[in-house]
Amino acid sequence: xxxxxxxxxxxxxxxxDPLVGRLLDRRYRIGPRxxxxxxxxxxxxxxxxxxxxxxxxxxxxxLGDDEDFAARFVREARAAARLNHPHVVGVYDQGDDTSDGTxxxxxxxxxxxxHTLRDxxxxxxxxxxxxxxxxxEPVVSALAAAHRAGLVHRDVKPENxxxxxxxxGGQVKVADFGLAKAVSADTQHTATGGVLIGxxxxxxxxLVVDGRADARADxxxxxxxLYELLTGRKPHEGESPxxxxxxxxxxxxxxxxxxxxxxxxxVDALVARSTSRDRSQRPADASVLLHHVHRVAQALREGLESxxxxxxxxxxRRAPDVSDGAxxxxxxxxxxxxxxxALALLTEVDPKESGLVDDGSPDRTTxxxxxxAAAAPVxxxxxxxxxxxxxxxxxxxxxxxxxxxxxxxxPRAPSKVxxxxxxxxxxxxxxxVVLLLALLLVxxxxxxxxxxxxxxxxxxxxxxxxxxSAAGALLERAGLDAEAGDPAYSENVAAGLVIxxxxxxxxxxxxxxxxxxxxxxxxxxxxVPPLEGQTEDQAQDALAATNLVFGKSxxxxxxxxxxxxxxxxxxxxxxxxxxxxxxxxVLSKGRKPITVKDWTGKSxxxxxxxxxxxxxxVSVTGEEYSDTVPEGDVISQDxxxxxxxxxxxxxxxxSQGPELVEVPRVRxxxxxxxxxxxxxxxxxxxxxxxxxxxxxxxxFSSDPDQGEQVPKGSTITLFLI
Numbered sequence: 001x002x003x004x005x006x007x008x009x010x011x012x013x014x015x016x017d018p019l020v021g022r023l024l025d026r027r028y029r030i031g032p033r034x035x036x037x038x039x040x041x042x043x044x045x046x047x048x049x050x051x052x053x054x055x056x057x058x059x060x061x062x063l064g065d066d067e068d069f070a071a072r073f074v075r076e077a078r079a080a081a082r083l084n085h086p087h088v089v090g091v092y093d094q095g096d097d098t099s100d101g102t103x104x105x106x107x108x109x110x111x112x113x114x115h116t117l118r119d120x121x122x123x124x125x126x127x128x129x130x131x132x133x134x135x136x137e138p139v140v141s142a143l144a145a146a147h148r149a150g151l152v153h154r155d156v157k158p159e160n161x162x163x164x165x166x167x168x169g170g171q172v173k174v175a176d177f178g179l180a181k182a183v184s185a186d187t188q189h190t191a192t193g194g195v196l197i198g199x200x201x202x203x204x205x206x207l208v209v210d211g212r213a214d215a216r217a218d219x220x221x222x223x224x225x226l227y228e229l230l231t232g233r234k235p236h237e238g239e240s241p242x243x244x245x246x247x248x249x250x251x252x253x254x255x256x257x258x259x260x261x262x263x264x265x266x267v268d269a270l271v272a273r274s275t276s277r278d279r280s281q282r283p284a285d286a287s288v289l290l291h292h293v294h295r296v297a298q299a300l301r302e303g304l305e306s307x308x309x310x311x312x313x314x315x316x317r318r319a320p321d322v323s324d325g326a327x328x329x330x331x332x333x334x335x336x337x338x339x340x341x342a343l344a345l346l347t348e349v350d351p352k353e354s355g356l357v358d359d360g361s362p363d364r365t366t367x368x369x370x371x372x373a374a375a376a377p378v379x380x381x382x383x384x385x386x387x388x389x390x391x392x393x394x395x396x397x398x399x400x401x402x403x404x405x406x407x408x409x410x411p412r413a414p415s416k417v418x419x420x421x422x423x424x425x426x427x428x429x430x431x432x433v434v435l436l437l438a439l440l441l442v443x444x445x446x447x448x449x450x451x452x453x454x455x456x457x458x459x460x461x462x463x464x465x466x467x468x469s470a471a472g473a474l475l476e477r478a479g480l481d482a483e484a485g486d487p488a489y490s491e492n493v494a495a496g497l498v499i500x501x502x503x504x505x506x507x508x509x510x511x512x513x514x515x516x517x518x519x520x521x522x523x524x525x526x527x528v529p530p531l532e533g534q535t536e537d538q539a540q541d542a543l544a545a546t547n548l549v550f551g552k553s554x555x556x557x558x559x560x561x562x563x564x565x566x567x568x569x570x571x572x573x574x575x576x577x578x579x580x581x582x583x584x585x586v587l588s589k590g591r592k593p594i595t596v597k598d599w600t601g602k603s604x605x606x607x608x609x610x611x612x613x614x615x616x617x618v619s620v621t622g623e624e625y626s627d628t629v630p631e632g633d634v635i636s637q638d639x640x641x642x643x644x645x646x647x648x649x650x651x652x653x654x655s656q657g658p659e660l661v662e663v664p665r666v667r668x669x670x671x672x673x674x675x676x677x678x679x680x681x682x683x684x685x686x687x688x689x690x691x692x693x694x695x696x697x698x699x700f701s702s703d704p705d706q707g708e709q710v711p712k713g714s715t716i717t718l719f720l721i
Contacts, residue, residue, distance in 0.1 A: 087142035117161035125232030132229035138172035143286035156221035215285035223274030269314035281316035462505035489524030551582030563590030631657030658711035
């Protein structure tokens with residue numbers, strides 16, 4: 001589905017690519033393109049905030065316009081980000097940049113300089129089983145961590161397995177978790193004409209048929225990759241993707257030993273188990289597969305060229321085919337050899353139509369030849385008497401018996417003996433031959449019955465819901481050993497109790513074998529850490545370390561928290577939440593700026609009320625007389641304009657209005673003396689004759705009269721008598 005994530009040599013950057021050199025989200029400087037696929041392109045980029053090299057996967061134009069897709073993309077990116085595993089490519093950030101007027105949906109990931117598993121296959125395959133498992137074990141470990149977290153990859157393939165170069169430790173990492181689901185949600189219905197997501201060479205049959213995917217689809221893909229590592233070629237090929245998909249549904253993955261005969265039987269069995277077309281026959285998830293990988297790797301370290309017991313234990317049970325009722329009552333949980341002719345005989349199906357014989361590609365038809373202990377001896381048949389094959393049947397009481405399967409006439413074996421012409425002679429030969437065949441058949445069935453479990457296998461007891469001690473005691477009474485596997489979280493089972501076993505309850509296990517217990521850790525919960533005072537990047541890292549995901553950042557003014565630091569979180573610190581829960585950050589934008597306007601010539605009281613409402617301090621630095629500014633208005637202000645912050649002070653000089661002067665007593669004074677006195681006080685003076693003017697030249701009265709307070713510079717009128 002996608003290019004090899006971000007191995008440097010995957011693809012050259014496109015000439016004239018408009019993204020190259022662009023700064024996404026004001027943080028990620030896009031460098032050369034290193035890969036391109038049908039859904040996205042991958043670029044080497046620089047995180048300018050943390051000064052580190054990252055890989056940025058940018059969805060192709062148009063995908064971000066779909067709101068449903070964008071929501072799924074964000075949701076799956078968050079799920080992938082909570083995977084904290086050394087063999088998983090880390091997801092650092094996701095976003096949607098709209099600075100150029102379009103939606104550019106992107107994902108920021110760990111940059112892994114090196115190559116992909118596809119490059120290794122080209123150079124080294126076919127490779128030894130030990131080398132193949134060494135490359136595959138980190139992949140299965142990463143998938144196991146994802147499956148425990150409830151995340152299915154859906155697109156396991158060599159291109160999505162990155163191998164760092166030696167300078168960076170050569171570590172193996174799996175990329176692209178959750179992205180296939182983000183693209184394919186609500187559209188993965190191939191049987192009804194929907195869109196098939198995934199690389200067709202690694203698709204599990206159930207994905208082709210009805211689009212369903214769970215952890216076992218990843219297990220199937222891993223099995224196909226293992227086959228490719230061992231043989232250097234894909235198990236199913238065709239002229240078109242549809243033909244390849246068809247073969248996944250109708251044909252088993254061949255045993256790799258058919259292409260490379262030196263591969264041990266138990267490695268064959270591991271491939272067969274993980275790629276069973278019946279998904280119920282595959283390991284339940286990658287954790288179980290990892291257990292099997294470790295068992296096979298141990299056998300390889302011990303140098304075992306063959307281990308029939310391990311091979312029989314790993315080989316999947318034969319899937320039932322009851323289309324014509326021929327297999328009703330047969331216990332298909334018992335281990336059965338993958339023999340095409342026997343399977344066709346039991347199900348009345350032509351071997352060439354069963355999907356298990358050679359029709360142009362290797363298959364599993366020689367399983368019995370390679371594991372002779374698993375089959376009854378074959379003797380040439382020289383008569384036309386029908387041959388029956390007995391299979392175990394589970395009775396109502398739980399015991400097993402043998403019931404004959406439908407019969408077919410086997411083909412005549414070529415004979416160099418001249419035909420017998422007498423009936424008596426023919427009967428005399430026929431009797432001993434039939435008896436010998438019957439004895440050999442009984443002996444063979446007996447050996448096969450023992451080998452494949454009628455005598456050697458025990459049914460796994462049901463111990464779900466018990467504590468480890470009680471489960472161990474119950475298994476011990478059944479003649480089995482118990483060991484604790486990796487614990488797992490459970491929403492429904494209390495901590496310390498068994499939530500799963502391998503084999504599962506009712507499954508088959510060798511007498512004296514080991515049953516692995518998965519104990520519950522209880523519901524998986526995490527406390528939101530205290531992030532106050534941290535930067536946004538520090539907070540995101542802290543959330544990732546506690547299996548929580550960063551939701552969004554919201555800026556708020558703060559008078560106490562410096563700009564760029566966390567004020568609080570939502571949910572608040574200490575809140576217990578489920579894994580993967582989104583935590584929003586409230587980030588400080590610093591102190592809130594307050595714009596000051598000029599109040600000069602306006603009412604001081606109005607200015608004071610407005611500024612104090614905005615939590616500024618108001619100071620009167622002086623009051624002055626003014627002939628031009630009315631009393632109570634602002635003569636001057638400091639500062640007059642600009643930006644202040646809460647608690648800062650604005651200073652004012654307030655007008656007292658014009659200066660007032662008391663009119664002195666000038667009555668009975670000579671006009672000249674009175675005028676001189678008033679002018680000395682700053683008044684304007686004019687004279688008029690009183691009504692009873694006598695021509696004496698003395699002041700009879702004034703207007704304003706003596707004792708009145710009038711503004712300096714006012715005009716005083718003197719009335720002379």
